Amino acid sequence: xxxxxxxxxxxxxxxxxxxxxxxxxxxxxxxxxxxxxxxxxxxxxxxxxxxxxxxxxxxxxxxxxxxxxxxxxxxxxxxxxxxxxxxxxxxxxxxxxxxxxxxxxxxxxxxxxxxxxxxxxxxxxxxxxxxxxxxxxxxxxxxxxxxxxxxxxxxxxxxxxxxxxxxxxxxxxxxxxxxxxxxxxxxxxxxxxxxxxxxxxxxxxxxxxxxxxxxxxxxxxxxxxxxxxxxxxxxxxxxxxxxxxxxxxxxxx
Amino acid sequence: xxxxxxxxxxxxxxxxxxxxxxxxxxxxxxxxxxxxxxxxxxxxxxxxxxxxxxxxxxxxxxxxxxxxxxxxxxxxxxxxxxxxxxxxxxxxxxxxxxxxxxxxxxxxxxxxxxxxxxxxxxxxxxxxxxxxxxxxxxxxxxxxxxxxxxxxxxxxxxxxxxxxxxxxxxxxxxxxxxxxxxxxxxxxxxxxxxxxxxxxxxxxxxxxxxxxxxxxxxxxxxxxxxxxxxxxxxxxxxxxxxxxxxxxxxxxxxxxxxxxxxxxxxxxxxxxxxxxxx
Amino acid sequence: xxxxxxxxxxxxxxxxxxxxxxxxxxxxxxxxxxxxxxxxxxxxxxxxxxxxxxxxxxxxxxxxxxxxxxxxxxxxxxxxxxxxxxxxxxxxxxxxxxxxxxxxxxxxxxxxxxxxxxxxxxxxxxxxxxxxxxxxxxxxxxxxxxxxxxxxxxxxxxxxxxxxxxxxxxxxxxxxxxxxxxxxxxxxxxxxxxxxxxxxxxxxxxxxxxxxxxxxxxxxxxxxxxxxxxxxxxxxxxxxxxxxxxxxxxxxxxxxxxxxxxxxxxxxxxxxxxxxxxxxxxxxxxxxxxxxxxxxxxxxxxxxxxxxxxxxxxxxxxxxxxxxxxxxxxxxxxxxxxxxxxxxxxxxxxxxxxxxxxxxxxxxxxxxxxxxxxxxxxxxxxxx
Numbered sequence: 001x002x003x004x005x006x007x008x009x010x011x012x013x014x015x016x017x018x019x020x021x022x023x024x025x026x027x028x029x030x031x032x033x034x035x036x037x038x039x040x041x042x043x044x045x046x047x048x049x050x051x052x053x054x055x056x057x058x059x060x061x062x063x064x065x066x067x068x069x070x071x072x073x074x075x076x077x078x079x080x081x082x083x084x085x086x087x088x089x090x091x092x093x094x095x096x097x098x099x100x101x102x103x104x105x106x107x108x109x110x111x112x113x114x115x116x117x118x119x120x121x122x123x124x125x126x127x128x129x130x131x132x133x134x135x136x137x138x139x140x141x142x143x144x145x146x147x148x149x150x151x152x153x154x155x156x157x158x159x160x161x162x163x164x165x166x167x168x169x170x171x172x173x174x175x176x177x178x179x180x181x182x183x184x185x186x187x188x189x190x191x192x193x194x195x196x197x198x199x200x201x202x203x204x205x206x207x208x209x210x211x212x213x214x215x216x217x218x219x220x221x222x223x224x225x226x227x228x229x230x231x232x233x234x235x236x237x238x239x240x241x242x243x244x245x246x247x248x249x250x251x252x253x
Numbered sequence: 254x255x256x257x258x259x260x261x262x263x264x265x266x267x268x269x270x271x272x273x274x275x276x277x278x279x280x281x282x283x284x285x286x287x288x289x290x291x292x293x294x295x296x297x298x299x300x301x302x303x304x305x306x307x308x309x310x311x312x313x314x315x316x317x318x319x320x321x322x323x324x325x326x327x328x329x330x331x332x333x334x335x336x337x338x339x340x341x342x343x344x345x346x347x348x349x350x351x352x353x354x355x356x357x358x359x360x361x362x363x364x365x366x367x368x369x370x371x372x373x374x375x376x377x378x379x380x381x382x383x384x385x386x387x388x389x390x391x392x393x394x395x396x397x398x399x400x401x402x403x404x405x406x407x408x409x410x411x412x413x414x415x416x417x418x419x420x421x422x423x424x425x426x427x428x429x430x431x432x433x434x435x436x437x438x439x440x441x442x443x444x445x446x447x448x449x450x451x452x453x454x455x456x457x458x459x460x461x462x463x464x465x466x467x468x469x470x471x472x473x474x475x476x477x478x479x480x481x482x483x484x485x486x487x488x489x490x491x492x493x494x495x496x497x498x499x500x501x502x503x504x505x506x507x508x509x510x511x512x513x514x515x516x517x518x519x520x521x522x523x524x525x526x527x528x529x530x531x
Numbered sequence: 532x533x534x535x536x537x538x539x540x541x542x543x544x545x546x547x548x549x550x551x552x553x554x555x556x557x558x559x560x561x562x563x564x565x566x567x568x569x570x571x572x573x574x575x576x577x578x579x580x581x582x583x584x585x586x587x588x589x590x591x592x593x594x595x596x597x598x599x600x601x602x603x604x605x606x607x608x609x610x611x612x613x614x615x616x617x618x619x620x621x622x623x624x625x626x627x628x629x630x631x632x633x634x635x636x637x638x639x640x641x642x643x644x645x646x647x648x649x650x651x652x653x654x655x656x657x658x659x660x661x662x663x664x665x666x667x668x669x670x671x672x673x674x675x676x677x678x679x680x681x682x683x684x685x686x687x688x689x690x691x692x693x694x695x696x697x698x699x700x701x702x703x704x705x706x707x708x709x710x711x712x713x714x715x716x717x718x719x720x721x722x723x724x725x726x727x728x729x730x731x732x733x734x735x736x737x738x739x740x741x742x743x744x745x746x747x748x749x750x751x752x753x754x755x756x757x758x759x760x761x762x763x764x765x766x767x768x769x770x771x772x773x774x775x776x777x778x779x780x781x782x783x784x785x786x787x788x789x790x791x792x793x794x795x796x797x798x799x800x801x802x803x804x805x806x807x808x809x810x811x812x813x814x815x816x817x818x819x820x821x822x823x824x825x826x827x828x829x830x831x832x833x834x835x836x837x838x839x840x841x842x843x844x845x846x847x848x849x850x851x852x853x854x855x856x857x858x859x860x861x862x863x864x865x866x867x868x869x870x871x872x873x874x875x876x877x878x879x880x881x882x883x884x885x886x887x888x889x890x891x892x893x894x895x896x897x898x899x900x901x902x903x904x905x906x907x908x909x910x911x912x913x914x915x
Contacts, residue, residue, distance in 0.1 A: 058436050080438035089429045094451050094528055104437035107447070135528045155437060308651075329696075329883040390726070394733045398692070398720055479692070479722045479730070486721060492626045493643070493696035494883050495651025 007191045008034040008057070008159055013066035015052050016216075025216035026052045027063070032210060032219065034159070034193060039185060041206030042195045045249070049217025050195045054163045057193065058084045070158070080108070083157030085148045087164045091136040097123065097147050098132040104155035122150040125184055142173040149184070159191045166201070178204055182230055199249075203242050204231050211249060221248060311498040319502050329499065330490035332482045338506065340482040341472055347400060348407025348475070349468035356412045356464070357457060360419025364453070365445050377416065385409040386474045398479040406478060410471040411464035418460025422453030455529070458522050465518060469511050574612045576794045577913035578787055581614040585784050590628045590638025590772075591619045593820035594744045596836040597661040597769040598639040602816045603809055604795040613787060621820065624723065625697070629654060629772075636777040637788055641742075642874035643697040645770040650888050654772045655899040657789060658844050659867050661769040664761025665835040666702045667746035669731070669739040669754040676738065677755045683710040690718040692727035693740035698767050699724070701877050702760045703740045709763065714881070744817070747828045761835075766873040778899065790906040793841035799833075800840070809833055841910070848903035858886075859893050868898045 015027040027049045034040050044050045055061040057068060059078035068075045070082070083104075091100050102119040110118075123132060126146040136144055145165050152160055162181075166174045178201055185192060196202055202209045209223040223245060231238055261269070293313045299305040300312035311319070323334040330337070363370040363377075385406045396402035426449050434444045476485030484503050491499030523530065574580060587610065591598045604610055605617045620635050622628035625644020629652045632638075639660045640648065648654035670676045675685040686707065693699040704714055717738075722730060724741040728748060731739040738757075739749060750756060760767040771792065773785055799809045810829045817824040824832075839847060847870070851863035856876070864872075875892060878884045892898070 058432075060432050060435060078435045078438060080436075082436065084432070084436040086429050086433065089427055090433050092430060092448070092451065094454070094526075103433075103447075107434070107437045107439050107443065137528070151433075308653075327882065328885075331695075331882075390729065393726060393730045393735070397733070397735045398722070398730050479720045479726070481719055481721060489721070490696060490883075492630075493647065494878070495626075495629075495647045497651065 004035040004038070006033045007036040007038075007071065008193075009069040009072075010034075010053075010057070011067050011069065013053070013056060013063050013068070015049075015056060015061070015063050015065075027056075028216035028218050029066075030217065030219055031066075034191060037189050037191055038207045039192045039194065039205055041202040041209045042193065042212060043199065043202045043209050043245070043249075044195075044197065044212030044217060045214055046197050048215040049212055050197075051163055053217065054084070054161055054193070054195055057159075058082055058161055080104075080155060081158040083152035083155050083160050085145075085152045085160065085162040085165045088168050090148050091144055093136050096133050096135055097128060097139070100136070100147055101151045101154050103151060108155075118156075119150070119154050122153045123147075125153070125187065126150045127180065140173075141169050142177055145169065145177060146180070149181070153184075153188065157190070159193065161193045161195075163195050164197065165194075166196075174201070179230070181205065186229065199242055199246050200233060203238060203245070204233060209245065211245065309497055311501055315498060316502055316505060319498050320506075323499075323502060329494045329496055330482070330487045332487075334487075334502075334506070337482050337484050337487045338510070340480070340486075341476070341484040341507075342510075344400065344403045344475055344483065345407050345468045345472050347404040348409075348471075349411050349465055351404065351408045352411035352415050352464050352468065353461060355408075356415030357419045357460075360416035360457075360460075361423050361445075361450060361453060363416070364420040364423035365449050380409075381413050383409075385471050386477075389474075389478045392478065403475040403478055403480070406475040407468045407471050411468040414460045414463040414467065415457075416460075418456045418463070419453055422456030422460075423449045425456065426452040454526060458518075458526060462515065462518050462522075465514050466511065469507070469514060472507070575607075575609055576790065576910070578613055578790060578909065579913070580612060581784075581787075583614070585615050585781075586618055587615050587637065587784060587788055588618045588620060588635040590631070590635035590640075591621050592623075592628070592639065593621050594817050594822040594824070595639070595641075596743065596813065596832050597641070597663070597838070599809070599813050599816065599833075599836070600660075600792050600795040600799070600838065601639070603799065603812045604791050606812055606815075607795070607798070609791050609795060610788075613791070615784070615787070615791075624694075626651075632774050633776075635774075636781055637771060637773050637785060639769060639771055641698050641769045642767060642871060643701075643878075645768075645772055645871065646875055646878070646884070646892075648772050649892055649897040650884065653895075653897070654774050655778065655897045656770040656772050656867070656871065657785070657848075657899055657902045658771045658793070659768050659847055659870060660771050660792075660838055662837045662839075662870075663698060663742060663767040663769055663835075664759060664837065665746050665832070666698050666742045666760035666765070666767055667740070667749065668703060668706055668757045668759065669741070669746075669749045670737065670757055672753060672755055674737060674755075676757060680757050681710070683712050683716075686710060686712055687716050688718070689737035690720060690735075691738040691740060692720050692722050692730055692736040694723050694727070695719060695721040696878070696883060697742075698760065698765075698874065699740040699742055700881075701767070701874060702758075702763065702765060703738075704877065704881065705760075705763050705765055706758050744822060744824060744828060744832060747831050751828070766870050768867075768870045768874065770867075770871065773899075773902070778902070782902070782905070785902050786905040786909055789902050790841070790909055793839075793844050793906075794910075796838045797840050799836075806833065845903055845907045848898075848900040849907075859890065861893070864893070865898060865900060867900075868893065871898060 010030055010032040013027055013030045014025070016023055016025040018024075030053065042050055042053065052061065056063045059075060059082065070079065092103070095103070098116070098119060101123055102115045105115040105118060120132070123129060126149050128143060128146055128150065131139070131143070136147070139147070148165065166177050169177060182205060194205055203225060206225050209225060211220045211223065212218070213220045223241065225241065227235070227237060297313050300307055300310060320334070325333055327333050332340075359373065363373050388406055388409060392402045392405050396405055430448050430452065431444055434448050439447065472483070473485035473488060476483045477489065480486035484507050488500050488503035491497065491503060589601050591601065601617065610617050620631065622631070625640045626647050628638055628640055628644060629648035632648065632652050632654050637657070641663065645656050649656065676689065679685055691703060693703060707713060707716065720736060724745045727739055728741055728745050730736060731749070731754075732752060739754065741749060746756070746759070771789070777785060799805055810833045813833055814824050814826065814829040817829070847867040848865055850866055852866065852869070853863050854860065855869065872889065872892075875884060875889055879886055879889055
C-alpha cells in the first residue's frame with residue numbers, strides 16, 4: 001500500500017473571536033491531513049466552525065493558534081494554489097460568464113488567448129457551453145454554481161475548497177450538481193475539500209468524511225468511504241454508512 | 254383522438270407579444286405627451302382668459318415666440334440665446350466635470366480605506382452643509398470673477414453627491430466577491446479597482462445624475478457672482494428691465510436643457526450598466 | 532387622535548413661522564418723541580394731523596441718501612405729530628423693491644429702479660428725490676487710464692465691474708461716448724455694487740462704477756475718481772414712487788407724506804445746525820442697517836444730496852414744455868418727465884428698453900403730478 005502523499009496539513013488549528021466582550025471559541029485544536037487528489041468531505045452541524053476552517057485554509061482568516069502547511073510549506077495569507085468555491089453571490093454581476101471564469105487568470109496577467117482557451121475548456125467541462133456571453137442574472141442557481149466551479153478550476157489550483165456550494169439549491173438541482181461534481185472530479189483529478197451539512201451528500205461524494213462536533217468544532221470522527229464510484233444512494237452499504245454517521249451526529253439528516 | 258389544432262403558430266405568438274409590447278409602450282409615451290401638452294394648454298388658457306395676469310406670466314405661445322425672437326435678438330441682456338446657453342453650459346459643465354473627477358475618486362477611496370476616511374471625513378462633513386451661494390464673497394476674493402470662480406460655486410453643489418454616492422456604493426461591495434478576488438491572489442489595491450469600483454457603479458451613477466442636476470440648478474447662483482452672459486444673467490437682466498417674459502424664457506430653457514442632460518446620462522448609464530436591465 | 536391633531540398643529544405653526552420669516556426685513560419705526568406739539572396742536576409744517584393713526588409703509592434703500600428725508604422726518608417727529616406711523620421695508624436693489632410693491636405705499640429709488648417699477652409694475656413716480664451726481668467711475672492709481680484718462684486707447688479692452696442696467700451703467704456709457712468709444716470697446720462684468728467693490732479691492736477688473744456710499748468708500752481706498760455723473764453733466768434722477776392702490780385708497784396719506792418729505796428737505800438745508808443733524812441721522816440709519824460709515828463719509832454723502840426743495844419739486848411736477856427731443860407730441864411734458872426720460876432714452880439706445888416703453892411711460896400717466904398738486908394746495912391752505 002503506497003503511503004499517500006499529504007497535500008495539506010492542518011496542525012492544531014484553533015480559532016476564537018471576541019464578541020460582545022466575551023470570548024467565543026469556533027474551532028478548537030483541529031489537526032488534519034489531506035491527501036493528494038483525495039475528495040475530502042468535512043461534515044458538521046450548521047454554522048459552527050466549518051466555514052471558519054475553510055476561511056483559514058483559504059487564507060481569508062488567520063487562526064489564533066496553529067498553522068497550515070501546503071506540500072510541507074507553511075501558508076501565509078491567501079494563496080493562489082488554493083481555489084475556493086463559495087456558497088452564494090460569488091459571481092460579478094457586471095461580467096459575463098466568460099468574464100467571471102477568466103477572472104483569476106486575468107488577475108495573474110495571463111495572455112488573453114491562453115486565458116480564453118483555458119476558461120472555455122472549463123466552461124465546457126461544467127456543461128455551460130454556449131452561455132459564455134450570458135450575464136449572471138440570466139442564469140439559474142445551479143448554473144451560477146457551475147460558473148463558480150469553472151472559475152475555480154480555471155485558476156488551476158492544487159487544492160479546490162468548496163464551501164457548501166449547493167446549500168442554496170433545490171433538492172433536484174442539488175442531486176444533479178452532486179453528480180456533476182463527481183464527474184468533473186473524476187475527469188480532472190485534484191485535491192478537493194468539500195464542506196457540507198448534508199450526510200447523504202457527504203457519503204455520495206467523499207473518499208473520507210471528517211465529522212465535526214458542535215461548537216467549538218473539533219474532529220469527532222473520520223470515516224473512510226470505500227465504495228466504488230459513481231455511488232448508488234440506495235445501495236445497502238451506502239445506507240448503513242449513512243445511518244452510522246447520522247447516529248453519531250446531532251444533525252437532523 | 255386527434256390533438257386539437259394549435260390556434261396560433263409560434264411565429265404568430267411571438268409577433269403578437271411584440272405587438273402588445275409596442276402598443277403598450279406607445280400608449281405610455283402618448284400619456285407623457287398628453288401630460289406635457291395638457292400642462293401647456295392649462296397655462297395658455299389661464300393666461301388667455303385672464304385668470305393669470307399676462308403681465309406676470311406670459312403665455313406659452315408668447316414664450317415660444319420670444320424663444321424664436323431671442324435666437325437672433327440680443328435685447329435686453331446683450332446676447333442672443335445661443336450665446337447665453339453656451340456661456341451657461343461652459344460654467345456648469347466645468348464645475349460638473351471637476352466635481353466628478355475629484356468627487357468620485359475621493360468617495361471611492363474614503364469608502365475603501367478606513368484610514369483615509371477618518372482623515373477626510375471631518376473636513377468633508379463640515380463643508381457638506383454649506384450652501385454654494387454663501388461661498389460667493391470668498392470666491393470673489395480667492396478666485397476672482399472669471400470662469401474659475403463661477404465653476405467653483407457649481408463644483409460645490411455637484412461635488413457632494415458624487416462623494417457620498419461613490420462612498421455608499423463602494424461600501425456595499427459584496428464581501429464574497431472580495432474573498433473571491435483574494436483567493437485569486439489579488440492585492441488590496443487590485444481588489445479595490447476590479448471589485449470595489451465596479452460594484453459601486455450603480456450608486457455612483459445615481460450620484461452623477463444628482464450632481465449634474467445640482468450643477469445646472471446652481472447655475473443661476475453662480476452667474477449672480479459675476480457674469481456677462483448666460484441664462485442666469487439673462488434672467489437677472491429680465492428682472493432689471495421689467496421683462497418677466499425673458500425671465501420665464503430663461504427658466505424654461507434651463508428646464509429643457511436639464512431634461513436633455515438627464516436623457517443623455519440615462520443613455521450612458523444604459524451602456525455602462527446595461528447588464529442590469531437584462 | 533389627539534396626538535395627531537397636536538402634531539398637525541405643531542407642523543402648521545412651524546411652517547407658518549418659517550414662511551413669515553422669509554420676506555423682506557421689516558423695521559417698525561419707533562417714532563421718537565420729537566420736540567413737538569408744544570404749541571398746543573400746531574404741527575411743524577402746519578399740516579392737519581390725522582384723527583386716527585395711519586401707517587405709512589416706506590420702501591427704503593438703506594445707506595442711500597435719497598431715502599434719508601423719510602428717516603429724518605421720522606426721527607424729528609414730523610410724522611408722529613401727524614399721527615402717522617412709519618413702517619420701513621428695506622431693499623437692496625430696485626427690481627426687488629418694485630416687485631414687492633404690494634408691501635409699501637411710497638418708496639424711493641434710483642432712476643433705473645423707478646423705470647423698472649413703471650414699466651414692469653405700474654408704479655407711478657410722484658416726484659424727484661435726488662439728482663445723483665455721486666455715480667462714480669474709479670480706476671487704480673497705477674493704471675493707464677489714471678495716467679491719461681483722455682486717451683481712448685487706454686480704455687479699450689479694459690474690464691469694468693458694475694451693475695448692468697443701472698445708472699452706473701449709464702455713467703460709464705456716457706464717459707465712453709465722450710471719448711468716442713462705445714460699450715463694446717470694453718468688457719463688462721455684471722456685479723452688484725457691494726460685490727464689485729470687494730472684487731476690485733481683491734485686484735479684479737480694471738475699472739469700477741459704483742454709487743453713493745460705495746463711491747465714497749472707493750475713494751477712501753485710494754482709487755482715482757476719473758469722472759462721475761455730476762462731472763459728466765448727466766441728469767441722474769432718483770424718484771419717489773407709489774402704487775396705483777395707494778393712490779386710490781390712501782391719497783390723503785400720500786399727499787401729507789409728499790409734503791412732509793420735501794419740507795424735511797427744506798428743513799435740512801435751512802441751517803448749518805440742521806445739516807449737521809442730518810449727517811448724524813444718516814450715519815445712524817446706516818449703523819442700524821449694519822453699513823459701515825464714518826463721519827467724513829456721511830458728510831460727503833449728504834453734501835452730494837441734491838433733492839429739490841418743496842417749491843422746486845412742485846415746479847418740476849407742474850411746469851410743462853414740449854418734448855425737447857421731439858419724440859412725444861401728444862402733450863407737452865413735465866420737467867420731471869424730461870429728467871427721467873434722460874435715463875430712459877439711454878436704455879432705449881442700449882437696446883434694453885423699447886421705444887414703445889418710452890411712449891407707455893407718458894401715455895399711462897406713470898409720472899403722476901396729482902399728488903404734487905394736492906400737496907401744493909395743502910400747504911397753501913396750511914399757511915393761512
